Amino acid sequence: MRKEGELWALGTMSGTSLDGVDAAMIKTDGHAIYAFGPAAYRPYSPDEQATLRAALGQWPGGSDVAAAAEIIETAHAELLSRFSGAELLGFHGQTLAHDPAGLGTHQCGNGAFLAQALGLPVVWDFRSADVTMGGQGAPLAPFYHFALARFIGATEPLAFLNLGGIGNLTWIDPTAPSPESPGALLAFDTGPANAPLNDLMMSRLGLAHDANGALAARGQADEGFVTKVLTDPWFDHPPPKSLDRNDFHGLIERLELLSDEDAGATLTAIAAASVAAAQKHFPAPVTRILVTGGGRLNATLMGELRNRIPVQIDPVESVGLDGDMLEAQAFAFLAVRVMRKMATSGPDTTGAPTLVGGGQVSRPDA
Numbered sequence: 001m002r003k004e005g006e007l008w009a010l011g012t013m014s015g016t017s018l019d020g021v022d023a024a025m026i027k028t029d030g031h032a033i034y035a036f037g038p039a040a041y042r043p044y045s046p047d048e049q050a051t052l053r054a055a056l057g058q059w060p061g062g063s064d065v066a067a068a069a070e071i072i073e074t075a076h077a078e079l080l081s082r083f084s085g086a087e088l089l090g091f092h093g094q095t096l097a098h099d100p101a102g103l104g105t106h107q108c109g110n111g112a113f114l115a116q117a118l119g120l121p122v123v124w125d126f127r128s129a130d131v132t133m134g135g136q137g138a139p140l141a142p143f144y145h146f147a148l149a150r151f152i153g154a155t156e157p158l159a160f161l162n163l164g165g166i167g168n169l170t171w172i173d174p175t176a177p178s179p180e181s182p183g184a185l186l187a188f189d190t191g192p193a194n195a196p197l198n199d200l201m202m203s204r205l206g207l208a209h210d211a212n213g214a215l216a217a218r219g220q221a222d223e224g225f226v227t228k229v230l231t232d233p234w235f236d237h238p239p240p241k242s243l244d245r246n247d248f249h250g251l252i253e254r255l256e257l258l259s260d261e262d263a264g265a266t267l268t269a270i271a272a273a274s275v276a277a278a279q280k281h282f283p284a285p286v287t288r289i290l291v292t293g294g295g296r297l298n299a300t301l302m303g304e305l306r307n308r309i310p311v312q313i314d315p316v317e318s319v320g321l322d323g324d325m326l327e328a329q330a331f332a333f334l335a336v337r338v339m340r341k342m343a344t345s346g347p348d349t350t351g352a353p354t355l356v357g358g359g360q361v362s363r364p365d366a
Contacts, residue, residue, distance in 0.1 A: 003340065006034050010086035010120075011332025012076055014094045014109075016165025016245040017194050017294055018052050019208065020044045023079050024325035025086055030336040031178075033151045039325040042079035044071070049208070055096050057246060059106050068096065072109040077117045089114060090335030090359075091124040092327075098137065098244040104128065105137045112362040123335035125360040130345045135352030138242035142170040142187040142349040143337070144330035146179035152319045158288045160316070161305075162327065163295020165195035165245050167275055170349075171282050180343050180355055186283055187349040188239030191274030192248040193295050197267045200252050204260050213268060213300025219261030221269035225254070229270050235277050240351035271295070272304035279309065288312045292323040335359070 006029050013022045021044075025037030044052065048071045055068035072094045080089065093109035111124030127137035145160040154174040162168050167190035176184030194209065201207040201215070210216055229251065234241070251270065255263040279285075289311055295301050296315040306313050316323045334344045343355035350356070 005029055007087045007336065008037060008085050009088045009090060009332035009336050010080065010083055011090040011092075011328045011330065011335060012080065013092050013327040013331060014072060014076075015293075015327065016095060017198055017209070018044060018049050019294070021075050021079050022325055022328040023083065024322070024328040024332065025083065026329050026332050028147075028333050028336055030333070030340050030342050031147070033147050033333070036322070036329070037085075038083065039322065039328070040079055040082055041324070042075055044075065048075070052094060055108070057097050059097055059103060065096065065108060068094065069108050069110065073113050076109065076114060080114065080118055086120060088332075088335050088339060089118065089120045089122045090126075090331035090333075091122050092126065092331050093124060095245065098242065100131045100136045100242060105131050111360060115362040115364045119364045121339070121364070122362045123338045123359040124362065126331065126334060126338075126344065126358045129358035130350050130352050130356045133352045133354065133356050135345060135350035135356060136240055136242040137350060139168040139170070139187050139189065139349065140334060140345060140358075141327060141330040142185050143179040143344060144333045145170040146172055146174070146185060147333065148321065149174040152321070157284050157286045158290065159282070159286045161275060161289050161291045163193045163271070163291060163293040163301065164327075165193060165198070166243050167191055167193035167271060167295070169275065169278055171286065180346060182348070183283065185348050186239060186281070188241050188278070188281065189243045190278040191235065191243070191271065192251065192267075193271045193293075195245050196248055196251045197264060197271070199249065200255075200263055200267060203252065204263075209294070210264055210268075210298065213298040215261055216264040216268040216300040219259065219263070219265030221265040222258065222262065223269070225266055226269045226273050230273055230277055235274060239281050240347075240349060242350070265300075268298070268301050269304055271301060272308050275305060276308040286311060288314070290314060290316045290319060290321075292316045292321070292326045296323050
């Protein structure tokens with residue numbers, strides 16, 4: 001791989017919503033984005049999702065981890081073999097457990113397997129170095145968000161909101177010299193987003209998600225319960241901070257007396273209210289929030305956000321970006337930064353005490 005200049009990197013993401021694998025290529029030098037390349041998606045089957053779900057919360061050596069790893073590695077190899085022209089792969093793996101203050105973080109999947117299968121150098125295990133240094137290990141997309149803000153020509157503070165299984169925000173000052181600069185970024189998880197709602201849909205209706213927020217749109221949110229959830233001390237804890245997918249899993253049990261529609265509406269309202277509450281942590285107000293992740297396709301959730309936050313809120317497609325593939329692109333970008341010994345996180349994004357360049361590197365000839 002070339003040690004400087006632009007190159008085509010391929011990145012992957014298998015998120016906490018457990019829907020499938022995203023893969024996308026970008027041309028970058030680790031500083032700027034020069035072009036977007038092809039992208040593709042490989043869904044997990046219901047049986048594969050069940051196996052992955054069974055492994056959630058488990059650490060290496062857990063009883064269901066080997067079966068989950070086989071699915072993750074096979075699915076990625078199938079999808080990534082469709083691409084050509086990549087010089088480097090950034091492989092995120094599947095987060096099964098995340099406990100930065102205790103046991104660490106576990107992204108299942110072996111990058112060495114993919115290096116051999118694809119004949120490419122692979123950067124993987126992006127989060128462990130940050131956690132070892134005392135950071136949260138998440139979120140990791142903010143340095144890419146900074147590059148995107150520059151790419152779209154932003155000149156004032158703005159935020160990227162990712163609504164996956166968990167919500168996370170990146171506040172950006174695009175006039176800063178670089179993402180490493182003090183005050184350029186502030187990033188943190190906002191609270192539960194799609195994960196509790198997806199789990200509710202699966203447990204009650206056997207559906208993977210609330211398509212377009214249709215179920216929630218027919219219900220009435222229990223605003224008293226929403227307010228009660230937001231009194232959890234976690235929401236007032238200053239960022240950077242991060243969550244595990246299952247940290248708010250108990251919400252579903254606490255809504256057992258509500259109808260499916262009202263429970264869905266309440267979980268949707270909690271996701272939006274947690275983002276609204278997060279605004280108090282911003283160093284300066286933003287005039288725009290750009291939304292990525294699956295939640296941007298949920299019309300009810302987007303409506304709740306706009307009702308609760310008095311700024312312009314748009315899907316990232318409004319500025320020509322791909323909200324389905326943005327996180328996969330981020331790990332392509334970060335892979336280049338790792339190979340070129342550049343920082344991938346720092347005090348204002350994960351709470352690490354210093355700038356950190358995370359990730360293991362596996363080569364096909366190793």
